[in-house]
Amino acid sequence: MINEQFFAMGGYAFYVWLSYGLSTVILLLNAVLPARKERKLLLAIAERSREKATIK
Amino acid sequence: MILTRFHKYASPKYFYSWSLKLRPWLATACVLLFVSGLVGALFLAPADYQQGESFRIIYVHVPAAWMSLFIYMVMAASGALGLIWRIKLGDVMARASAPLGAWFTFLALVTGSLWGKPMWGTYWVWDARLTSELILLFLYLGYIALQGAIEDRRIAARTGAILALVGTVNIPIIHYSVEWWNTLHQGPTVSKLDVPSIDTTMLVPLLIMSLAYTCYFITILFTRARCEILEFERNTSWVKERALQMEAV
Amino acid sequence: MNAAKAVLLRDLKRYLRRRQDLFQPLVFFVIVITLLALAVGPDAQIFATVAPAGVWVAVLLATTINLDAMFLSDYQDGTLEQLLLSPAALPGLVAAKIFAHWLATACPQIVIATFVATVLGIESQVVAALGATLLLGSPILSLVGAIASALTVGLRGGAMLQALIILPLYMPTLIFGSAAVHNAALELPIGAELYFLAGLAVMSASLAPVGAAAALKIRLG
Numbered sequence: 001m002i003n004e005q006f007f008a009m010g011g012y013a014f015y016v017w018l019s020y021g022l023s024t025v026i027l028l029l030n031a032v033l034p035a036r037k038e039r040k041l042l043l044a045i046a047e048r049s050r051e052k053a054t055i056k
Numbered sequence: 057m058i059l060t061r062f063h064k065y066a067s068p069k070y071f072y073s074w075s076l077k078l079r080p081w082l083a084t085a086c087v088l089l090f091v092s093g094l095v096g097a098l099f100l101a102p103a104d105y106q107q108g109e110s111f112r113i114i115y116v117h118v119p120a121a122w123m124s125l126f127i128y129m130v131m132a133a134s135g136a137l138g139l140i141w142r143i144k145l146g147d148v149m150a151r152a153s154a155p156l157g158a159w160f161t162f163l164a165l166v167t168g169s170l171w172g173k174p175m176w177g178t179y180w181v182w183d184a185r186l187t188s189e190l191i192l193l194f195l196y197l198g199y200i201a202l203q204g205a206i207e208d209r210r211i212a213a214r215t216g217a218i219l220a221l222v223g224t225v226n227i228p229i230i231h232y233s234v235e236w237w238n239t240l241h242q243g244p245t246v247s248k249l250d251v252p253s254i255d256t257t258m259l260v261p262l263l264i265m266s267l268a269y270t271c272y273f274i275t276i277l278f279t280r281a282r283c284e285i286l287e288f289e290r291n292t293s294w295v296k297e298r299a300l301q302m303e304a305v
Numbered sequence: 306m307n308a309a310k311a312v313l314l315r316d317l318k319r320y321l322r323r324r325q326d327l328f329q330p331l332v333f334f335v336i337v338i339t340l341l342a343l344a345v346g347p348d349a350q351i352f353a354t355v356a357p358a359g360v361w362v363a364v365l366l367a368t369t370i371n372l373d374a375m376f377l378s379d380y381q382d383g384t385l386e387q388l389l390l391s392p393a394a395l396p397g398l399v400a401a402k403i404f405a406h407w408l409a410t411a412c413p414q415i416v417i418a419t420f421v422a423t424v425l426g427i428e429s430q431v432v433a434a435l436g437a438t439l440l441l442g443s444p445i446l447s448l449v450g451a452i453a454s455a456l457t458v459g460l461r462g463g464a465m466l467q468a469l470i471i472l473p474l475y476m477p478t479l480i481f482g483s484a485a486v487h488n489a490a491l492e493l494p495i496g497a498e499l500y501f502l503a504g505l506a507v508m509s510a511s512l513a514p515v516g517a518a519a520a521l522k523i524r525l526g
Contacts, residue, residue: 009110009112016110019117019167019170026162026163031275034279041283045299201470202456205460205461205466215523215524218516218520
């Protein structure tokens, strides 16, 4: 069912695909970035407490 | 008994572990809902008689608009929990939801504008509904700016809670503005009391997409909340243990 | 009650003593109207249509810029902390400060605004609507503005942050105030808008002092 007509969206391709595209990009970014931040934070905290342990 | 249990689950430490356990379920539900919603939105739902294929923008516009309002209520309510009952998790949730709310508001405005151009001929109309959504964006931005300007997290959270409660007064005005003004904006397509004025085949994907957006919000909110908690409680032993555990994996 | 009265009188005396503080919002108001006239162009018809709304916006902006006066100087010289320690109910004291601010800055503006509107040739029923909406609306601006002022008092970049916070909260008042003025120009009834403004005024009068007091307590610990 994904044919020429599907991409053309009855002439409204620009509006429909920009809407869906922008929504997808923003939702993906907002999903990926916090997940990465969580990992980075955990790594940083682990690093710091290992350093503190070796100093002790 | 229930209250003490609630307090236990509402503590940052317990929230961290039970939200992590929920994560795979939430993420799966999200993906399933989005896939079925998008299939419905792009393939199964028929094109509108008058608006043609551009009607499909409703499936990303309306959920975003609903979320923008819903998240503000979540932000205000959790801020109130932190302000009045000193529940730390409330502070965390309020701060974590704000950027998501702002993004959804932004999306609602942009998709609404892209929907408006083919429909009404202009990208922007200063009607009550759109203008109120724009005002909501300003409310979010003000809230985020205020929290950022105050260094003490605790004071920032409580100050923000007051601002969010004050801003909540604006929400009913947004909701009822469609009735108060003659505008270009369509009448509300779905309301709790009225029979929806759109066909079921068009309505179902809309409801699924709204569920998908809500599920997404909860998943990401929890992730952001966990980040806040990690930053807040980085010096506690349970956080350090978790971090070392995770590193070992 | 006595404490509130004392705060009210003290603030009024302070405003009267620094008379340039009282004139500045008025001058600012006239400047904004002039800017509007220059920007709109020489066509008298267009300006006549836009002017009442412009007056409302000018009053709103002048109020926004002047909100600092409510709490900032007291914050800087430590009086605000004293007020928080006083046994009198804080919302009452805050209400007194708001009232003083409104009397000193908003009331002259209302007078000047209706005067300027008449001079600009705006029709009398529109001027009346303007006066009525400003009379009902300016307390709302002062009351709600007090909350923003209390939330941001003493913060770095506070003035801009205060404006960013307050302007969205002002918009419903502006919408109904100017809608009434527009309807008056079209000789339509403005009862609904006035009722709404009155309702907003009553609501903010009862809630804003409490909110501002809570904000001050949180900020000043």
